[in-house]
Amino acid sequence: RFTALQSGEVDVLIRNTTYTASRDGAEGARFLHTTYFDGQGMMVTGESGFTELEDLAGATVCVLSGTTTELNLETVFQSRGIDYTPLTFEENEPLQQAFIQGRCDAWTSDISQLAGVRSAWPDAEGGPDSLVIMDEVMSQEPLGPVVRDGDDDWADAVNWAVIVTIQAEELEITSENVQEM
Numbered sequence: 001r002f003t004a005l006q007s008g009e010v011d012v013l014i015r016n017t018t019y020t021a022s023r024d025g026a027e028g029a030r031f032l033h034t035t036y037f038d039g040q041g042m043m044v045t046g047e048s049g050f051t052e053l054e055d056l057a058g059a060t061v062c063v064l065s066g067t068t069t070e071l072n073l074e075t076v077f078q079s080r081g082i083d084y085t086p087l088t089f090e091e092n093e094p095l096q097q098a099f100i101q102g103r104c105d106a107w108t109s110d111i112s113q114l115a116g117v118r119s120a121w122p123d124a125e126g127g128p129d130s131l132v133i134m135d136e137v138m139s140q141e142p143l144g145p146v147v148r149d150g151d152d153d154w155a156d157a158v159n160w161a162v163i164v165t166i167q168a169e170e171l172e173i174t175s176e177n178v179q180e181m
Helices: 002-007 068-079 092-100 111-119 152-170
Strands: 029-031 036-038 040-045 060-064 085-089 106-110 131-133 141-143 146-148
Touching (some): 002 146, 040 111, 060 092
Parallel strands (some): 060 085, 060 106
Antiparallel strands (some): 029 146
16 A cells, blocks of 8 residues: 555545554655544454453464554453464455355454454355454554645645544534525
């Protein structure tokens, strides 16, 4: 995604890029106003019996490679002395297939993504109720728009679009009352 941003293939990243100090500027990217705080979670099958991270000792965990998710997983498990095997993937589709096939005992990602996957889980695989997202949150993930570093006019336009939307919400401006406001 950073390559696509830097090359001009896309003008803005919106959905799932965590704002970190090392990424801000280093990736040729400028992070703007945070719009959503997500957190990293863990999803397992309901039949697994896993209810907390410590239950995953010796387990294989599916994770996207080269992400803050992979780093958080290592940090949290190492700090708690939980031995695990990461099974890394470049993209979500093969990761999901590995989870379906039972090649991993758990799947870690942002909780919003896990909830989306869970809500659309195929009935042939047990449907949404067959999956459990553990209660524990392993990280805070500030998410918001990202533009090319140095593209200041565009950054201002995107940033103010976000800020004005938030202000409109706070001032209770809606499509019905915008003219009178």
